[in-house]
Amino acid sequence: MDTYQVWFVTIGLVGVGLLVLVLLKTSPSLTSIRAILEMLNTRSGNILLLAIMSMFFFWETLHLAYYILSMIEVGKLHEDNAIALMAMQFCTTGAFAASMGAMLTMMTGDKSLPSHLPTTATTTTVTVPPATVVETVAQTRPDTQGSE
DSSP, X not given: OOHHHHHHHHHHHHHHHXXXXXXXXXXXXXXXXXXXXXXXXXXXXXXXXHHHHHHHHHHHHHHHHHHHHHHHHHTSSOTTOHHHHHHXXXXXXXXXXXXXXXXXXXXXXXXXXXXXXXXXXXXXXXXXXOOOHHHHHHHHOGGGSSOO
């Protein structure tokens, strides 16, 4: 089974499962969904999501490497194919390294990230007098500056 077919089957099964839950009127409540989303918005939730993304990119990088090797073995690709090499470079240094680096930064407790969000908001009110249409056009068009 191809990788894309696995994704389509997975999404289809999740969709059918949600449809069954809705028809049986046992779908999760909004408070439970909100609790799950709030859990994912914590530090440990971010580490969990980044770990899942790192494993996903590692898995896909292995698939890509073996696919490129099989294409070279069959003779459809040459060893110096620039597109294949750029794809491997993106997978190893871009996607996987970025998610792994973000996870390690989150796990070490880097102080560059805010520890909490501000709880109070500051509101500033500014009053601007309305401009007429002629003044606005004269300000935006340089050829009408001296014609009045």
